[in-house]
Amino acid sequence: MKYVLCFFLIFNLSFLNTWASDVSEAILQYQADRGALLRKYTLIASDEYYDRMEKLHADWLEELERFDFQNLDQQGRVDYHLFKNYLEKENYQLALSRQDFVKVKHLADFASPILPFIFSRRRGDKPDAQHVASTMHEVAKALTLYREELERKNDPLESWQLSETAASMVKNYITVLTEAYAFYEGYDPDMTWWVERPFKQLVDDMEAYVMFLKGNFSTENHNDDGSGIIGRPIGREAIISGLRQEFIPYTPEELIEIAEREFAWSEAEMKKASAALGYGEDWKQALEAVKESYFPIGEWPQEINRLAEEAVEFIESRDLISIPALAKETWRMRMLTPEEQKFAPFFLGGESILVAYPTTSMSHEEKMMSLRGNNPHFSRAVVHHELIPGHHLQQFMNQRYKPYRSLFRTPFWTEGWALYWEMNLWDKNFPRSAEDKIGMLFWRMHRSARIIFSLNYHLGTMSPQECIDFLVERVGHERANAEGEVRRSFTGNYGPLYQIAYMVGGLQFVSLKNEMVGGGLMTEKDFHDRIMKENSIPIALLREILRGGDPNKTISAWRFYEY
Structure with missing residues (x-):
């Protein structure tokens, strides 16, 4: 009997050791x-x-x-x-x-x-x-x-x-x-x-x-500067600590410089699109013309559905990523309330895409700003950001592949992936016209601007009102929409680095694609499919997985942006 007991104990200790690894x-x-x-x-x-x-x-x-x-x-x-x-x-x-x-x-x-x-x-x-x-x-x-x-x-x-x-x-x-x-x-x-x-x-x-x-x-x-937005700047040390937790080896000043470079690229492309529309280099005038293309009241949800299906067809026809049929079937939409639109003047998304558009309780000025800020050319660039291959597909796959990693969810992966697709589709000639290009470039400039204004705010060098003015004057936002964006950034339920995660995460994915796909190590579809099966993790660690190596106890710094 004692030999049976010893065997039982040895077997169970061995099992525990296997489990413990x-x-x-x-x-x-x-x-x-x-x-x-x-x-x-x-x-x-x-x-x-x-x-x-x-x-x-x-x-x-x-x-x-x-x-x-x-x-x-x-x-x-x-x-x-x-x-x-x-x-x-x-x-x-x-x-x-x-x-x-x-x-x-x-x-x-x-x-x-x-x-x-x-x-x-x-x-x-x-x-x-x-x-x-x-x-x-x-x-x-x-x-x-x-x-x-x-x-x-x-x-x-x-x-x-x-x-x-x-x-x-x-x-x-x-x-x-x-x-x-x-x-x-x-x-x-x-x-x-x-x-x-x-x-x-x-x-x-x-x-x-x-x-x-x-x-x-x-x-x-x-310290109300007249904007009515009272946030809580965290300071340079806390910014660097947050970046370190994301395995990002850049200072806030370096990220601002990167954002300025990305903004300059977008502005140069914006001038080209403006010239194609007959406005020369006066891209803000071209932007104003595009804003006037808003849809008639009551017809907007059907257009969103069409834009979503158009993006899926474009991606599948080029075999860029695997899209489960159930993912295409299960998304839906709802309208944001006027109160919600004060914090989110544009789309939000996931399994449900949340639509911003005027309602009867808004003032005339609020209605017009919402209409102009949610025109079809602006929206064509972000419906796929919210649905497929963006947030809806991300959430769908996260629930089915390595779901235990949902604990480590990071906006640099979540928002970075959705923005990466805006960049990727631009490179694949997704915009059909100069108006579409202006819509896509507006958002790309906006994401660069988010890095500039949010980091400067947390460094104590920009006030909320200056951030609003920056979005209006540099990016061309409607003022009410700019106020909503800044309010959301500093008084919403977002971490202080959330707004920089779009562009920074997007640039990390671009760099990783250049390394893996551009280097001939995998196809573009395999690259995208593999990312979707590793769940939401810091992109520096995702890079370790895709490269096939075994990371050491200390992760080496990944300088992903080439000046």
């Missing part, structure tokens, strides 16, 4: 661990949450070091780099978030007496209903006194971002408190009888407190 399994385990913790520790605005998530990352970084890197295959080594980079990036972001939390957490001290009720609910403990009611009543009284004291002291938070952080913290308390009370409501008669009224009163008071916190910031640090 597969980094993708560890990534899946981490995702499961992280999901379990996020479901358990729902009070994100707490030291408990930050301590636990920091421990999670530390534990997995320690676990990752136990892998025998030299014995990993190519995919294992890439996954090792992806996972390690992700954990370090998460720690970095968590530390930044905790810094803001520490600055505002005293504003929720009044709520600490209700935490034992919230935490004990997780295990379904039987509460003392009368004590819970009394606690909520006392907390509501404490909140009233505390808010009165804040108003009397007139000591606002230093920025609107911190006031939003404080408001979100209290909203988080409301959410977990409501969830805890709902667990017992109607089930435990004592809880319902004792707690219903104190609970509702406390929630009402906390919601009013949220509104107070949202407006409780100092206008001295508001």
